[in-house]
Amino acid sequence: MPKPMTHRPHPWQAYNLRGSPYFQDSLSRNARNTSLSLFVGRQRELRKLLIRIEGSLTGSRQAVAGRPGIGKNTLVEAVKAEARDAGYWVAPKSIALTPEAGSLDLLGQVHSGVYGAVTASCANASGPVVETAQQLVTSFRLHGGGLTVGALGFSGGGSRSEGVSQPPSALLLDGPRVLHNLLGHALAQGARGVLLHLNNLENISTEHARKAADKLRAVRDQALVLEGLHVIVVGTTDAVCTAVLRHPQVRSVFSEPLVLDSLSLLEVEHLLQKRYEALQLDAGGPQPASVDAAVIQELYGLFRGDLRAMLRALEDGIVELLITDQHQTTAPGSLAPISRDALFTVLHRFHQVELKRQLGSTMWKRLEAWAAKDAAAPQSQKQLQKIWKLSQPAVSQILQDPGIIVAVEALPRHGNDPIQYLLTGAARLALLDP
Structure with missing residues (x-):
């Protein structure tokens, strides 16, 4: 006879919580512990994005x-949740603008996204238009994302490294038609439009951002400007600005990128309070905070x-700290806040070990030299040359x-000024004396 299942005490139960508030x-809307009801701040930005979507009768292209x-x-x-409530059909998943994929892959993902929005939003999605789109999407998925064009239209296969300059002429003719018809089907079924979320423009090189710009240019007329389609591109500031502003053909159809500031400390404290509740x-029961304000x-x-x-x-x-024997025996909801010194000692040790492992001893010594100069101050490449005693090409x-992003963050560039670099919070924790 099998033994009854026993449940190990969850470490967050010590703070009367069913999971981590961090x-x-x-x-997302339907998640139990990560519900959109916990959304804090950004109301101005939220309304601005929605107004541009709802204010366009043909389609919109925005960047965050x-x-x-x-x-x-x-x-x-x-x-996306607000747009869905307002009658727009939303793709269930975001589209990754990956640097290794070609323009045909992006076009195929746009088709998949629109098809996913239609089938997720319409219980009776059927008919020749939907069936044709389904065949295209199935072929795209079965062949690893690559697309080729046969004598009768779309077929599977093809290279994932298809360039952005000259997609096959049949794709230029058939692709927009299939997508246009599918968008028309959505509008005819009562949708106010279809919304896609293009993601993954974060922590990428300038070269990769330029490739993303090339891909957006290549699919502009075939997909991005079709009636009924609304697109939001998301990423870090320099990457997004390169992707949507580099080529005039793309810049002319995108709104000016919406650049977000960080949440204020007050908003972060409000966010954590909502999560605790x-x-x-x-x-x-009692609701002790796990750390002091x-x-x-x-x-x-x-x-x-x-x-x-x-x-x-x-x-x-x-x-x-919670998984130590000392805390395992503590009654739920009875723990005092963890002290600053205890927490920072653990974080210092953890991040120091991780950074040394990921970056190696030589790079770690360079970070120590930077921190000795001023861990909080931004540095240009010229300043880092002096700190590290290296040539400009070496710096x-x-x-x-790509591995340096765990320790160094490049700040958005302002005009022709040199790029400024900062030590990340993880690096500063590793380098500080707790």
């Missing part, structure tokens, strides 16, 4: 930009508004290495 997932981790995708999830196990304030300053990284640090550090190569 989760980093984007909010900002530093990593400040809530860009969560804002777009809120826009939503995740409470016993509504009548002063700790939140200090981490907010260290991470400079990078909410995702700050929440990850809080979760990593607190969980490490440039280091800063272009």
Whole structure:
């Protein structure tokens, strides 16, 4: 006879919570613990994006930009939920603008996104238009995203490295027709439009951002400007601005990118309070905070508004402390807040080990030299040359290495001024003396 299942006490039960209030997932409408009811701030930006969608009778193309981790995708999830309530059909998944994929892959993903919006929003999605779109999407998915064009139209196969310059002429003729008909079908069924979310323009090189710009230019007439289609592109500021402003053909059909500021400290505190309340196990029980407000304030300053990284640090550090034997035996809801020194000691040790492992001893010594100069101050490549005693090409190569993003963040460029670089919050935690 099998033994009855036993449930191990959840570490967050010590704070009368059914889960971590420091989760980093984007909010979504139907999620229990990450519901959009926890959305905080951004009301002005939310209304601005929605007004542009609802104010266009033919379609819209917008971009949301900002530093990593400040809530860009969560804002777009809120826009999608509001748009869905207003009668727009929304693609269930976002579309990844990956650098290795070609323009035909992007075109295929747009088809898949619109088809997904139609089938998710219309219970009786059928007829020749839907069936033709289904055949195209099935072929695209079965062959790993690549598309070729046979004598009778679309067929599977093809290369994922298709360039952006000259897509096959049959695709130029048939692709827009299939997509146009599918969008027309959605509008005829009562949809006010179809909304797509293009993502993944974050922590990428200038070269990859330019490739994204080329892909958007290549599919502009075939997809982006078709009647009934609304597109929101999301990513870090420099990447998004490069993608949508580099080519005049794309710039002319996109609204000016909406660049987000970080949530204020007051908004972050409100966000955490809403999460504590939503995740409470016993509504009548005690609700102790896991850390004092002063700790939140200090981490907010260290991470400079990078909410995702700050929440990850809080979760990593607190969980490490909660799983000790001392806390396992504590009655639910009876723990005092974790002290600043205990939390920062754990985070310092954790991030130092991780950065040394990921970057190696040589790069770690360079970070130490930077921190000794001024860990909080931005530095240009010229200044880093002096700190690291390296040539300009060597410094440039280091800063272009994708692995360096765990420790160094490039700030958005202003005009022709040199790019400024900052140590990330994780790097500063690793380098500080707790």
